[in-house]
Amino acid sequence: xxxxxxxxxxxxxxxxxxxxxxxxxxxxxxxxxxLLVFQADPKQIPPARFDPVQNAIECGFAAxxxxxxxxxxxxxxxxTRLKIKNxxxxxxxxxxxxxxxxxxxxxxxLLAERLGIWYGEHFPEAGMLTENLAKFVAExxxxxxxxxxxxxxxxxxxxxGMEMDAEDGAIIKAFAADLTSLYERRxxxxxxxxxxxxxxxxxxxxxxxxxxxxxxxxxAGGLQxxxxxxxxxxxxxxxNQALFKHLRGKASSPKHGIIFNHPLIKNSHPxxxxxxxxxxxxxLSIASRVDAFSGQLNPTIKEKLDRKVRSIKGGSK
Amino acid sequence: MKVKxxxxxxxxxxxxxxxxxxTRNLSPGSQVYGERLVQVEQAEYRIWxxxxxxxxxxxxxxxxxxxxxxxxxxxLGSATGTTVSHVxxxxxxxxxxxxxxxxxxxxxxxxxxxxxxxxxxxLADASKPQSYANVVExxxxxxxxxAQPDQASIALSNVQHFLKPGGYLLMSIKARSVDSTAKxxxxxxxxxxxxxxxxxxxxxxxxxxxxxxxxxxxxxxVVKKTE
Ligand SMILES: C[S@@+](CC[C@H](N)C(=O)[O-])C[C@H]1O[C@@H](n2cnc3c(N)ncnc32)[C@H](O)[C@@H]1O
Numbered sequence: 215x216x217x218x219x220x221x222x223x224x225x226x227x228x229x230x231x232x233x234x235x236x237x238x239x240x241x242x243x244x245x246x247x248x249l250l251v252f253q254a255d256p257k258q259i260p261p262a263r264f265d266p267v268q269n270a271i272e273c274g275f276a277a278x279x280x281x282x283x284x285x286x287x288x289x290x291x292x293x294t295r296l297k298i299k300n301x302x303x304x305x306x307x308x309x310x311x312x313x314x315x316x317x318x319x320x321x322x323x324l325l326a327e328r329l330g331i332w333y334g335e336h337f338p339e340a341g342m343l344t345e346n347l348a349k350f351v352a353e354x355x356x357x358x359x360x361x362x363x364x365x366x367x368x369x370x371x372x373x374x375g376m377e378m379d380a381e382d383g384a385i386i387k388a389f390a391a392d393l394t395s396l397y398e399r400r401x402x403x404x405x406x407x408x409x410x411x412x413x414x415x416x417x418x419x420x421x422x423x424x425x426x427x428x429x430x431x432x433x434a435g436g437l438q439x440x441x442x443x444x445x446x447x448x449x450x451x452x453x454n455q456a457l458f459k460h461l462r463g464k465a466s467s468p469k470h471g472i473i474f475n476h477p478l479i480k481n482s483h484p485x486x487x488x489x490x491x492x493x494x495x496x497x498l499s500i501a502s503r504v505d506a507f508s509g510q511l512n513p514t515i516k517e518k519l520d521r522k523v524r525s526i527k528g529g530s531k
Numbered sequence: 532m533k534v535k536x537x538x539x540x541x542x543x544x545x546x547x548x549x550x551x552x553x554t555r556n557l558s559p560g561s562q563v564y565g566e567r568l569v570q571v572e573q574a575e576y577r578i579w580x581x582x583x584x585x586x587x588x589x590x591x592x593x594x595x596x597x598x599x600x601x602x603x604x605x606x607l608g609s610a611t612g613t614t615v616s617h618v619x620x621x622x623x624x625x626x627x628x629x630x631x632x633x634x635x636x637x638x639x640x641x642x643x644x645x646x647x648x649x650x651x652x653x654l655a656d657a658s659k660p661q662s663y664a665n666v667v668e669x670x671x672x673x674x675x676x677x678a679q680p681d682q683a684s685i686a687l688s689n690v691q692h693f694l695k696p697g698g699y700l701l702m703s704i705k706a707r708s709v710d711s712t713a714k715x716x717x718x719x720x721x722x723x724x725x726x727x728x729x730x731x732x733x734x735x736x737x738x739x740x741x742x743x744x745x746x747x748x749x750x751x752x753v754v755k756k757t758e
Pocket of ligand 1: 614
């Protein structure tokens with residue numbers, strides 16, 4: 215019988231004694247690779263009760279037990295490292311990006327609110343919010359710094375807001391600039407998600423759109439696990455409290471979780487939303503499976519959904 | 532603190548009325564998971580909390596310990612190495628083969644392996660013992676804490692491959708991982724049947740004990756391979 219241990223190829227006689235043994239060299243990296251090849255496809259397994267330690271010493275692979283275990287540990291650590299390194303799936307980049315986006319949103323909302331209150335004290339007539347306000351303040355600074363031709367020039371002159379001096383202006387302008395760059399970072403990450411979704415999950419991208427598709431992958435913990443979910447789960451994913459932050463305050467009912475953000479549902483009459491949600495979820499489930507297993511764009515998934523949508527709309531008249 | 536031997540190389544430290552389970556640190560000065568280190572005379576001990584380790588709970592609930600200082604141990608479901616590190620202290624002249632199938636979790640255990648020469652990490656699925664059969668030697672003890680629906684059959688296939696005659700299987704059965712709706716007692720009974728009532732498995736129940744209050748709805752089991 216021919217068997218493979220991590221350190222040698224061994225020929226064993228009927229009675230269990232060793233007929234021949236070809237030990238490997240003590241190169242840990244090579245041993246680790248050999249170990250992984252065996253692990254992926256175990257063949258020529260040593261019989262139960264085979265004692266590798268004694269065998270390794272007799273066959274000259276190791277001088278004694280101490281050396282055996284030291285080499286074994288080094289080899290197993292090296293193999294484990296290699297395996298860990300190769301275990302990251304490419305959709306992790308999408309998951310991290312989506313989570314970064316959420317963190318940015320949280321931070322940006324907080325800072326935007328602060329800027330609104332702060333700058334509003336000085337120039338309540340400006341009447342802008344969030345990104346527009348941040349850009350405006352970062353570019354223009356205080357009321358008195360506005361150019362003659364600014365559309366806000368008049369409002370600024372007659373403002374009832376609190377006076378601020380150059381020092382106040384420098385602080386608030388820098389604060390607004392930070393917020394602006396946060397919004398810019400958000401746009402860059404969003405573009406990155408769009409680009410990666412097209413490559414990694416083209417079908418999900420087509421059916422759900424990049425944002426929703428990426429969010430589904432992130433919530434499921436990966437494309438593989440999303441593809442294994444029944445469509446009824448996809449339909450309500452994100453409807454519970456814990457995942458609520460993803461919805462960013464947008465309304466939702468347990469009939470549809472995060473997929474409510476899809477225009478097919480959001481823009482439909484409430485009466486047919488349930489049916490739409492079911493059709494969409496089933497299409498998303500198919501799309502994710504195709505993405506997980508082939509990764510090729512299959513236009514018929516979207517076409518089928520469109521047909522279903524038409525029939526739902528037709529039936530509701 | 533006063534040190535007493537609990538069993539072989541497992542100790543208890545007594546401080547006033549309080550008694551702690553502990554092992555002697557194989558890698559003095561370093562903590563593995565934030566456990567308390569206590570210096571007594573020439574030795575450093577690591578406090579072993581039963582709430583953080585099923586094995587510690589099993590020992591405190593009077594399940595017999597099969598570990599000696601030279602035991603070869605196959606540990607299934609090592610997670611980040613909390614309990615494995617204590618086993619490594621106990622069998623300081625032996626070896627622990629630590630099997631874990633989650634790469635993320637194993638990533639956190641690697642630094643512990645690098646500090647302790649007797650832990651052999653195996654990033655593998657415990658339900659496929661063939662995949663590490665060219666590495667693991669026949670062992671004296673198999674400890675299993677995988678919290679999986681088919682944990683009894685996972686244990687069984689490893690016992691067949693690797694446990695020496697006269698060796699012991701220690702196992703923690705988590706009722707909710709097997710069946711979250713059934714009564715824990717029903718689950719325990721059914722898992723024990725899977726484990727013990729196989730033809731010629733040659734396994735004999737030594738003792739079973741619930742791990743409450745340390746771990747709710749967990750059963751600790753010690754089984755001996757008779758031949
Ligand atoms: C309850 S935790 C173990 C805790 C650990 N024994 C301790 O006390 O420090 C269960 C571990 O088993 C791992 N696991 C589950 N099924 C497994 C399998 N089939 N093969 C290997 N590891 C598995 C899980 O990834 C998890 O890390």
